[in-house]
Amino acid sequence: MxxxxxxxxxxxxxxxxLPAVRDQGPPAVNGRANGRGAPMPADKVxxxxxxxxxxxxxxxxxxxxxxxxxxxxxxxxxxxxxxxxxxxxxxxxxxxxxxxxxxxxxxxxxxxxxxxxxxxGLTRQQKVAVVGIGNLGHALANYGGFPGRGFPVEALFDVDPDLIGIPVGGLPVNHIDDIPDICAKRKIAIGVIATPPTAAQAVCDRLVEGGVHCVLNFAPVVLQVPEHVEVRKVDLAIELQILSFHVARNAEQRVSRRTAAARASSNGEVV
Amino acid sequence: MxxxxxxxxxxxxxxxxLPAVRDQGPPAVNGRANGRGAPMPADKVxxxxxxxxxxxxxxxxxxxxxxxxxxxxxxxxxxxxxxxxxxxxxxxxxxxxxxxxxxxxxxxxxxxxxxxxxxxGLTRQQKVAVVGIGNLGHALANYGGFPGRGFPVEALFDVDPDLIGIPVGGLPVNHIDDIPDICAKRKIAIGVIATPPTAAQAVCDRLVEGGVHCVLNFAPVVLQVPEHVEVRKVDLAIELQILSFHVARNAEQRVSRRTAAARASSNGEVV
DNA sequence: ATCTGTGAAATCCTTCACAGCG
DNA sequence: CGCTGTGAAGGATTTCACAGAT
Incomplete structure (x- = not known):
């Protein structure tokens, strides 16, 4: 597990x-008395x-x-x-x-x-691998804007045999079975998952196997990862649904305001 | 301004x-008259x-x-x-x-x-317009996954004359000058901005002009909007930079833990 | 016996407002 | 005088822990 x-x-x-810095010390929790005015030990950023x-x-x-x-x-x-x-x-x-x-x-x-x-941490370069070279993967691989040259894309992966070996944005596509090997060898720091949802967990597991500790997930699934791995997700569906909530809320507000206004005006009140 | x-x-x-559920307005929106699940006190909702x-x-x-x-x-x-x-x-x-x-x-x-x-608010459909039919725009327009049939894409826009009129995912591309008109006519609820950063603010202004109250922004800029407009942003660069921060932090933690361990072991302590 | 629903406590984040530096 | 840096106050969110329903 x-x-x-x-x-x-x-x-x-x-x-x-936040990554839950859960320190479950047997005794009390760390006195988080973060010395304010006191200069803190340079040790502890x-x-x-x-x-x-x-x-x-x-x-x-x-x-x-x-x-x-x-x-x-x-x-x-x-x-x-x-x-x-x-x-x-x-x-x-x-x-x-x-x-x-x-x-x-x-x-x-x-x-x-x-x-x-x-x-x-932008003084070091963080190497990026993109997995899933569909529409979105293409967009990502070509994103001249993998911005400010801090995040070079250094590996691409897909399952589709027709894609393997084809260069995209100047980099050949490898098979996802090679993820662990290649990521380890090239010291990939960040894995970007742009696969269909069904493949995402398996891909994620292989990235972790290859030593990747940070994952940016575009697939609409909740990834399960070991504790030391940091996942961020970008989820179109969820963003739209949040906006939808606000549309609904505003619509209802408008309705109830109108009702209130109607009621008030029928009372001769000034709104 | x-x-x-x-x-x-x-x-x-x-x-x-959420809407104050006051007395029943018109047939109204809140059909929360579910006899089975307990709704909850009206003033608490x-x-x-x-x-x-x-x-x-x-x-x-x-x-x-x-x-x-x-x-x-x-x-x-x-x-x-x-x-x-x-x-x-x-x-x-x-x-x-x-x-x-x-x-x-x-x-x-x-x-x-x-x-x-x-x-x-997923019981109503929210019509979506996508602006900027580049790599990402294509991906979005074709996203069969504009998920669960709640968010039909009903308008596409770009500046490129070569694209105008071309159907993408079954829908012809219009010129961005027509944004206000078309959005108003088709009652677009959500605008998705997938343009280069330089164009994003102008596009956003036109969406607002067309009556769009919700914007999902993929362009790496901070949009300025009137108060009633809800913006959510999806920003690849920022996601990567946040991951980068965690890489850096973990690296430091690993170092200081190692130092602590070394110190402790030289003291005969158990970690 | 089990699992939900929820006050209350704990934590995290934002805003206020002002001391103090240039 | 203007603007930063920051305690302290104020909110929002998360977690705890347990009463109560089935």
Whole structure:
């Protein structure tokens, strides 16, 4: 067995679930007295909230846009607006990675950029394998935007014999049976699953076998993985259904507001 | 100008409000007059946490898989495991939509399925438009899996003159200038943006002009939208960067654990 | 005996608001 | 004076743990 169910998505949503750092010490839980003002032992890089990590990636993108336009410094207010958050949240997020701002002025775009890159581990390249070279797999393999050259695609896999050996985006397609071998040899860090749902779990197992610890899953299934493996999912159906919920909710709100208005007006009230 | 920055991504938003079920408006939307499952006090039917909505969609998928395999009832523990959450969370989530379980037994698969569908608004069809018919757009337009017949794709748009008029997945491509008109005429509920980042904001503005209130954004930009519009984003780059963060973190943990172990063993401690 | 439904506690995240630096 | 950095307050979400139904 040894399978643990976890998901990364959405998360999201928000939903983003943290890898449960479950330390089940026999005695009490760790006194999480995170010494605030006290400088913490450099040993322990303190946890950055999962939600903040996701936003740091957004800030990074916004910053790179600003750099292109020649911006040298930026205030928390500007950056926050461009990133779609409020400025208090942005400052709090940045405070998790250190203090790189100048009071009365703002942040230097390039300093902030490289600090975020450092925290996100973007200074090393993470090799990516894409499994499932259908419509979506093609899109992913060609995604010039596997962005900022931090995530080179270094292996492609499919079952279809007609695809094996064919180069896609300059890289030949291998058979999924070779996943464990090839991933291990090429030291693939991240596996992207773009297969039909029925194949996804088997593919995932082989990726794990090949030493892959991080999986990005586009297949509409919940993957079961061992504890040390991190899965994030991108799920079209679920995104649509969440939007659907909001449509329904808004429709109902509109109805009940209209009813209220009608009732009020028939009472001579002003709404 | 009245742009409000919000994003739908995997961040958590305040809990969404469900319609106040006040007195019966017109024939109205909330047919929650189910005699069998206990609805729940009208003034308590207020809000379903955003995070729970996302998971309800997951449960729905797991349930449909179970139904296919002939399952009639399911316990919270089984369903939770299959969905990758713990059972307390699952039960809490289900409690937001009513009480449809049987103590000592579990839930009936078909009852639960239709109740979740009802809450998510999947009883009505939501028409979808896809903008940007590149690799990804193709994948989306052909996605037989715009799943469970709840989300028919009813309009396609692109700028490329060579594409206009060409049918993709049985539907002709229109020019993006026609977005407002066509969306309004066909009563599109959800717009999916699969354009290059530079075009995304303009496309989004036109969708909103056409009366679209929900947007699913695949372009790597933060969209600015009016308040009444709901945006969710799917961002490959950000997903990869979040995974990258976990790679980095795990690497550090592994290092520090090794150091700790070394230190401990040189002290004769047991780890 | 088993499994749901749910208050209450614990945890995680966001927002406020202001001290303090440049 | 303007803007950052951050305790503290306020919410939201998750987990606990158990009463109660079958």
């Amino acid at each position: 040894a399978r643990v169910q976890r998901d990364g998505g959405d998360d999201s949503a928000p939903t983003t679930e 303190r946890a950055i909230p999962e939600a903040a990590v996701a936003r740091l990636a957004v800030y990074l993108r916004v910053l790179s846009g600003m750099a292109e336009q020649g911006a040298v410094t930026v205030s928390s207010e500007e950056l926050a607006t461009a990133a779609g958050v409020n400025s208090a949240k942005l400052r709090k997020d940045l405070s998790y990675i250190g203090t790189y701002g100048t009071r009365g002025v703002g942040y230097e775009v390039d300093v902030l950029t490289s600090e975020i890159e450092r925290v996100l | 009245a742009r409000v920055q919000r994003d739908g991504g995997d961040d958590s938003a305040p809990t969404t409000e 207020r809000a379903i946490p955003e995070a729970a909505v996302a998971r309800l969609a997951v449960y729905l998928r797991v349930l449909s898989g179970m139904a296919e395999q002939g399952a009639v009832t399911v316990s919270s523990e089984e369903l939770a495991t299959a969905a990758g959450v713990n059972s307390a969370k699952l039960r809490k989530d289900l409690s937001y939509i009513g009480t449809y379980g049987t103590r000592g037994v579990g839930y009936e698969v078909d009852v639960l399925t239709s109740e979740i569908e009802r809450v998510l």
